[in-house]
Amino acid sequence: MSDYKMHLLICSGTGCKASESEDIINSFTSLIDEFGLEDEVQIVRTGCFGFCEKGPIVKVLPDNTFYVRVSPGDTEEILKEHIVKGRTVQRLLYTDPVTNENISDSKGIEFYKKQIRIALRNCGFINPENIEEYIARDGYMALGKCLAEFTPEETIQEIKESGLRGRGGGGFPTGLKWEITRKSEADQKYVVCNADEGDPGAFMDRSILEGDPHSVLEAMAICGYCIGADKGLVYIRAEYPLAIERLKTAIKQAREYGLLGNDIMGTRFNFDIELRYGAGAFVCGEETALIHSMEGLRGEPTFKPPFPSVSGYMGKPTNVNNVETFANIPVILNKGANWFNKIGTEKSKGTKVFALAGKINNVGLIEVPMGTTLREVIYDIGGGIKNGKEFKSVQTGGPSGGCLTKDFLDTPIDYDNLIAAGSMMGSGGMIVMDEDDCMVSIARFYLEFTLEESCGKCTPCRVGNKRLHEILDKITKGKGEVEDIERLRVLSSVIKDASLCGLGQSSPNPVLSTIANFENEYLAHVNDGKCPAGQCKALLKYEIAEDLCTGCTLCFRNCPVGAITGERRQPHFIDQSICIKCGVCFEKCKFDAITLT
């Protein structure tokens, strides 16, 4: 029997931990002791609530009160006012930016209204380091039912009927992949969980592993049963220390309960899971490169076929799925394929988790049904663009994807529509840009990332992307030519066609996408020598307006490179060839005499 009368759910994901949630927990703990409430109030460390913009988050139950931006200094007030006296602390509630009302029930917050949490169902609800809380949420029931009541073929059929497609980016049908692996004959097979999440700004998989690691372990065991494997490997980047720690705890607990190991639930099915650490190479998110890395070789991709389903880890049939794909499996089997395939669009079923970032008011982790439009994600869930600025673009699919303009805001998000729009689903990064972002600089940024991450195996990727980057860099420095735009197009096509793996085949996408949608910005750079967004420093021009300059000599005295000349009480002059465009004169001038063009 649970004696606790109140539960305090405190986000312990990486983002909120970095924002003092651990201090909040410690503060609550000592206050609860001080007030003698340790038998009545339970503190629960949970996974990510998703609303990272407003972290750290504390949820008080059963009152269903959602406190945001909590600091350790707020804990005493929450305890005295709310826990002891039952009065809501109004100043810590979320304030709706449109109605200005305080909202205590998180379901009433626009950020959450259009979300359906399937892969994230337990994040923000259970303590991920307590297997019993997972079991209380029907955890391991899907595994138990499969082992006791279904054949591997029947289970695979259920996954196929659900229409689940892989959440790592490519969207290959999961059930079909499992079936192919099952049909491969071998003395040993492997299940691999791809937790190598490398896109800049993406943290979907990390949040699932931190908030609900058991759902991934359960799904891997189910997969092992279906394909005939007794060994599972999680390939996870070493930069995810909290996720690694929680996975280790979860694996240990599952073994202790007999849910991993030999003779699981008395059915003679054996399955165990180990961790393998990646060193953070982006290309190792590609399954053949990942497998090579796990084997101790260089993380370089190889030709397919043979696909890993036929010849993978150590030459044995291997099923590789993404974290989020696995997170969907237990709930599909518990609720049935017919429940899952009613969510989403005709060909893309279920939900998708996105890491929403960039120039958006509600930065965070979201999960929406397939088919939700970009407008709904950005304006309803995301709360619109920061500081009331104009929307310019949204990048989906990370450095392999493309940017979409306002013309695409009503595009339903699913695998096929995003590709038709010139982008891709990717693993779920979604970065919003506003009028102050230069699209040429952004293409260069993504290319910089790709350059760094290329494994170097293929010349078109290794050398070609370097050349692309050089051209883009030239353009942002004001030295580009009109012909450079066509060079970018041609070179990008060659790289796409001639590279071996998905990294090289998609690395030019941001370039092609920005040229297609924002050619006017490229032209402004090369023809007019101007950056419309004002981001490319080399193209900025600080000038002194003669009629406003009083000759006070302040800019002259502050210029670090001596680019400004002029006599006292006479209008000053900036020598453009010397100016390094640091902006100091602009900031110092008291008469607004310095203009930016």
Next chain:
Amino acid sequence: MTKIKSLADLKKIRDEVQSKIKLRENSDHPEQTVQIKVGMATCGIASGAKETMNYFVEELEQQAIDAVVTQTGCMGYCYAEPTVEITLPGKEPVVFGYVNKSKAEEIIEVYIKRGKLVDGIIPVNFKTIDE
């Protein structure tokens, strides 16, 4: 802890541990369960509201009745403390006054379980700006 050796073992553990997070699950959709709010301002506490609330929590759990028990501020009926507002699913809230342990027991047996009214209801004779 014990090893899980069969599906039945897993179900047994699930049923045992489910009560620990029942409070969290009910909290998300309180309108689907019985909602009980105990006035816990200074006047309520002075009149024994803590004992009343503890009784509700323990008894409802003992009888496996799905309910959300929360504490709230002063409802304005200081003369009748402890006061308890009870909302059955799909029905208007009802406020009871002078709720001690025996009255709480009666409320659970007669009103919550069988839907019949009991003595001690405080009639609502004012409106708030929300109405």
